[in-house]
Amino acid sequence: MSLDFDAVVIGAGFGGMYMLHRLRLKGFKVRVFETGKGVGGTWYWNRYPGARCDVESVQYSYQFSPELQQEWEWTERYATQPEILRYANHVADRFDLRRDIKFETRITRATFDEAAHAWTVETDKGDRVTARFVVTALGCLSSPNTPKIPGLADFKGPTYHTGNWPHEGVDFTAKTVGVIGTGSSAIQSIPMIAKQARHVTVFQRTANYTIPAHNGPLDPDYVREVKANYPAMRKRAKTMPAGIDLRVNMASAVETPEAERLREYQGRWDYGGLGFMASFSDLLLNDESNRTAAEFVRGKIREIVKDPELAARLSPRNIIGCKRLCVDTGYWATYNQPHVSLVDVGDTPIERITAGGLRANGKDYRFDCLVLATGFDAMTGALLRIDIRGRGGRSLQEKWTEGPKTYLGLTMAGFPNLFTITGPGSPSVLTNMLPSIEQHVEWIADCIEHVRSRGATLIEASRDAEEAWVGHVGEAAGATLRSSCSSWYVGANIPGKPRVFMPYIGGLPAYIERCEAVVKAGYEGFAIV
Numbered sequence: 003m004s005l006d007f008d009a010v011v012i013g014a015g016f017g018g019m020y021m022l023h024r025l026r027l028k029g030f031k032v033r034v035f036e037t038g039k040g041v042g043g044t045w046y047w048n049r050y051p052g053a054r055c056d057v058e059s060v061q062y063s064y065q066f067s068p069e070l071q072q073e074w075e076w077t078e079r080y081a082t083q084p085e086i087l088r089y090a091n092h093v094a095d096r097f098d099l100r101r102d103i104k105f106e107t108r109i110t111r112a113t114f115d116e117a118a119h120a121w122t123v124e125t126d127k128g129d130r131v132t133a134r135f136v137v138t139a140l141g142c143l144s145s146p147n148t149p150k151i152p153g154l155a156d157f158k159g160p161t162y163h164t165g166n167w168p169h170e171g172v173d174f175t176a177k178t179v180g181v182i183g184t185g186s187s188a189i190q191s192i193p194m195i196a197k198q199a200r201h202v203t204v205f206q207r208t209a210n211y212t213i214p215a216h217n218g219p220l221d222p223d224y225v226r227e228v229k230a231n232y233p234a235m236r237k238r239a240k241t242m243p244a245g246i247d248l249r250v251n252m253a254s255a256v257e258t259p260e261a262e263r264l265r266e267y268q269g270r271w272d273y274g275g276l277g278f279m280a281s282f283s284d285l286l287l288n289d290e291s292n293r294t295a296a297e298f299v300r301g302k303i304r305e306i307v308k309d310p311e312l313a314a315r316l317s318p319r320n321i322i323g324c325k326r327l328c329v330d331t332g333y334w335a336t337y338n339q340p341h342v343s344l345v346d347v348g349d350t351p352i353e354r355i356t357a358g359g360l361r362a363n364g365k366d367y368r369f370d371c372l373v374l375a376t377g378f379d380a381m382t383g384a385l386l387r388i389d390i391r392g393r394g395g396r397s398l399q400e401k402w403t404e405g406p407k408t409y410l411g412l413t414m415a416g417f418p419n420l421f422t423i424t425g426p427g428s429p430s431v432l433t434n435m436l437p438s439i440e441q442h443v444e445w446i447a448d449c450i451e452h453v454r455s456r457g458a459t460l461i462e463a464s465r466d467a468e469e470a471w472v473g474h475v476g477e478a479a480g481a482t483l484r485s486s487c488s489s490w491y492v493g494a495n496i497p498g499k500p501r502v503f504m505p506y507i508g509g510l511p512a513y514i515e516r517c518e519a520v521v522k523a524g525y526e527g528f529a530i531v
């Protein structure tokens with residue numbers, strides 16, 4: 003049987019773009035399908051005001067091409083969504099990627115043909131193509147979660163989801179706005195919306211921790227230094243659990259004298275960003291240690307927010323870093339403005355959305371526009387939206403009824419020749435996405451090349467290898483405080499979703515080592531036919 007393609011890649015974000023490039027370099031015939039009109043994935047859809055990466059721009063970028071790395075100029079410490087999208091487009095142009103990408107086309111079904119050792123992939127535009135391999139590059143936070151609040155369709159004004167923001171932008175001038183959610187997207191967008199709007203009402207279910215970004219233009223001397231030493235920086239980053247080159251303090255928070263501990267937190271606060279969690283090595287291992295960091299941040303909220311009662315309501319009570327830590331620009335201070343108000347919906351959920359606003363705590367709140375900053379069906383949502391059928395016509399939905407199961411976050415038993423970039427069971431969402439993506443892509447491309455070089459047509463993870471990996475992912479999660487709270491890491495934000503800590507928390511270095519060991523042992527845990 004002659005196949006249309008060697009590989010079909012689903013998605014043209016950073017994962018899909020590099021997968022295409024890498025497979026083409028190895029001489030494979032590849033077709034990418036992308037729902038959007040352009041490349042960029044997350045950065046194509048998340049256009050809400052204030053959208054910005056919380057990993058520093060010089061690190062949140064590809065390293066596979068030294069030329070690209072040298073020629074691209076980031077302007078700010080943390081790049082804005084438009085700048086990252088320009089970068090994605092630059093990469094697409096530079097490596098001539100668009101000719102193999104079909105845009106505005108959603109994959110609806112992928113079916114494995116056991117006799118042909120090939121996938122048949124169908125799209126919403128009526129395409130039906132065959133390929134030996136399928137690689138999903140769907141992103142971990144790409145299936146927006148619209149909560150099933152009664153009456154959502156009754157709202158007369160416009161409703162916007164941060165994860166699917168209008169491309170033409172939204173002007174909130176003179177408008178009253180209701181925002182549901184206080185996650186990262188809300189924390190980034192609320193200060194920007196408040197700059198325009200007449201009034202903003204934020205509906206908070208769970209108060210969240212955020213660390214100031216202290217964003218600003220990049221110092222040309224710093225950029226020169228980074229560029230002169232890029233390989234060393236990238237190498238250091240790969241030795242860090244999160245794949246980010248930052249200083250980790252190996253001391254324990256509780257064993258450090260209080261004055262010194264506070265100095266460390268203050269230094270990290272003043273520097274800004276996610277490095278706050280690297281203040282001490284045991285913040286996610288020891289409750290007492292964690293409490294010292296959480297209390298430091300609560301103290302900052304009390305300093306910044308003038309009304310003590312409001313400060314108390316904005317102060318998170320749970321473990322810091324259990325949910326994804328946020329990075330902000332002026333979030334807490336926004337609540338000092340008279341036209342910004344906070345409504346707690348933690349103890350009693352929002353009753354219903356009404357024509358003119360919403361009803362909560364027995365009160366009616368009115369606004370012109372509704373912003374849903376309500377997050378995503380993370381890690382599995384985008385995969386399960388596609389009808390993926392492996393051996394015996396068994397669907398991925400059936401396989402994952404009790405939670406996602408993968409081998410290395412890259413492959414699945416019963417689904418031969420199918421690979422997932424940043425899939426559940428990989429460390430991706432707990433790391434700097436770009437180096438994780440590059441590692442996954444290079445591993446997958448080498449694997450596909452290996453299958454071809456053996457004259458084989460099928461590779462499949464064994465059930466035993468998969469079970470062992472799932473067990474290891476679960477054990478690693480159990481050792482940290484991170485699996486203990488209700489976050490999207492455990493699927494807690496989606497009613498009915500199995501509660502499983504989905505990413506691999508053992509860190510990028512341990513993960514890379516494991517992936518390399520599997521290859522060295524002749525693709526241990528795989529059958530190649």
Ligand code: NA7
Nearest residue numbers: 149183184185186187188207208326375376377378490495
């Ligand atoms: P998040 O972090 O999942 O935040 C979603 C927010 O929406 C969060 O505060 C939720 O409260 C809230 N939410 C969700 N459903 C409801 C309902 N029904 N009622 C009230 N509040 C609700 O998504 P983001 O888009 O902000 O960020 C996702 C990731 O992108 C982030 O972690 C970074 O990695 C980048 P909850 O906390 O569940 O009580």
